[in-house]
Amino acid sequence: MGADIESGRALPLVFEAPRKGKPPKHWADLEPADRKEAVVAAGLPGYRAAQLSKHWFERLSHDPDEWTDLPADLRAAVAEQFFPLLLNTVSEKTTDNGDTIKTLWKLHDGALVESVLMQYPGRTTMCVSSQAGCGMACPFCATGQGGLQRNMSTAEIVAQVADGMRRMRADGAGRVGNVVFMGMGEPLANYKAVVGAVRSMITPNPDGLGMSARGITVSTVGLVPAMHKLAEEQLPVTLALSLHAPDDELRDELVPINNRWKVDEAVDAAWEYARKTRRRVSIEYILIKDMNDQAFRADLLADVLLRRGDWGWVHVNLIPLNPTPGSKWDASRPEVQREFVRRLEARGVPVTVRDTRGQEIDGACGQLAASEEDVVAARSGG
Numbered sequence: 001m002g003a004d005i006e007s008g009r010a011l012p013l014v015f016e017a018p019r020k021g022k023p024p025k026h027w028a029d030l031e032p033a034d035r036k037e038a039v040v041a042a043g044l045p046g047y048r049a050a051q052l053s054k055h056w057f058e059r060l061s062h063d064p065d066e067w068t069d070l071p072a073d074l075r076a077a078v079a080e081q082f083f084p085l086l087l088n089t090v091s092e093k094t095t096d097n098g099d100t101i102k103t104l105w106k107l108h109d110g111a112l113v114e115s116v117l118m119q120y121p122g123r124t125t126m127c128v129s130s131q132a133g134c135g136m137a138c139p140f141c142a143t144g145q146g147g148l149q150r151n152m153s154t155a156e157i158v159a160q161v162a163d164g165m166r167r168m169r170a171d172g173a174g175r176v177g178n179v180v181f182m183g184m185g186e187p188l189a190n191y192k193a194v195v196g197a198v199r200s201m202i203t204p205n206p207d208g209l210g211m212s213a214r215g216i217t218v219s220t221v222g223l224v225p226a227m228h229k230l231a232e233e234q235l236p237v238t239l240a241l242s243l244h245a246p247d248d249e250l251r252d253e254l255v256p257i258n259n260r261w262k263v264d265e266a267v268d269a270a271w272e273y274a275r276k277t278r279r280r281v282s283i284e285y286i287l288i289k290d291m292n293d294q295a296f297r298a299d300l301l302a303d304v305l306l307r308r309g310d311w312g313w314v315h316v317n318l319i320p321l322n323p324t325p326g327s328k329w330d331a332s333r334p335e336v337q338r339e340f341v342r343r344l345e346a347r348g349v350p351v352t353v354r355d356t357r358g359q360e361i362d363g364a365c366g367q368l369a370a371s372e373e374d375v376v377a378a379r380s381g382g
């Protein structure tokens with residue numbers, strides 16, 4: 001079966017984001033240790049730094065009018081200097097009885113990104129974007145087909161999580177315990193901002209959002225050098241590798257970065273990550289009908305993983321393909337999916353099938369892309 005890029009055009013891989021549109025610097029872009037100095041340089045007493053951090057990260061209060069421990073005539077100036085509005089809501093769509101909420105944001109330069117808040121019984125997960133668009137050109141992914149606009153800043157990433165947290169708190173609905181970098185973008189292609197954002201999420205209140213690193217998952221197409229670097233950061237986050245094919249022939253087409261780093265190199269880097277961090281890595285595998293869902297590929301996937309040992313270093317997460325505009329590919333048939341699972345289980349490979357939250361609102365994996373309708377809404381100032 002020849003793998004065939006349905007769109008008929010292969011997109012170039014883009015690593016370097018255009019440098020246009022650098023977002024204004026925000027409090028969350030500063031290292032905690034530098035914040036005091038920043039307020040002093042602005043002519044304020046140093047103790048204001050702790051107050052401001054407490055408002056933004058701990059109380060999740062992003063409206064300076066609520067910062068009543070600050071003299072009223074100072075609030076506007078402080079807000080202007082340190083707290084520029086980074087995310088403007090364009091629209092919100094909900095599904096699953098309100099348990100899944102997709103927000104479309106307009107950034108300062110008009111770039112559009114999305115995040116998705118998913119409430120499950122007993123836990124809430126926020127799916128965030130790390131780039132406006134994506135340069136990795138995966139043919140089954142709506143974001144990848146739209147190309148890369150630019151990298152997001154640390155504060156733009158953190159602000160998505162803060163928004164989800166604020167919303168949950170306002171509803172008395174519990175906490176956001178999990179963040180997945182599975183929205184728009186390739187997080188490891190925007191390494192510095194993403195690592196900065198993760199640090200900000202796991203720094204305790206009041207200097208950061210106070211999350212547990214264990215609840216954070218960074219998902220990558222397999223940028224091997226960056227995976228090795230991440231393993232050295234002392235950040236016990238979960239790493240997910242979007243493998244999608246166990247053989248180079250098919251992966252070269254499904255995940256174009258495979259032309260640079262092959263299956264073995266990507267899986268070695270994931271294994272190394274697990275060995276260094278003692279965190280089990282997740283292998284993401286979309287099931288696409290008659291493309292990568294054959295029984296022999298399930299066996300081959302088991303071989304590729306078990307060759308590196310069975311000490312609990314890995315877990316396979318199967319994702320039924322979510323439909324995207326213009327793609328002729330379909331999700332696998334249920335019996336084919338079951339057989340794929342059965343073959344992995346028979347070999348002792350831990351495997352789960354991801355539920356496809358948010359499909360109805362194009363909020364599921366690979367569906368995040370600013371649609372025509374979104375662009376119109378953003379223009380009309382929505």
Ligand code: SAH
Pocket residue numbers: 136140141142181182183184185186187219220221240241242284286319320321322323324365366367
């Ligand atoms: N760039 C990163 C993170 C964003 S995508 C990465 O590729 O890992 C998050 C996950 O959604 C990836 O595993 C990606 O392959 C998957 N995905 C993309 N398009 C999809 C689609 N149409 N249906 C199901 N999953 C998809």
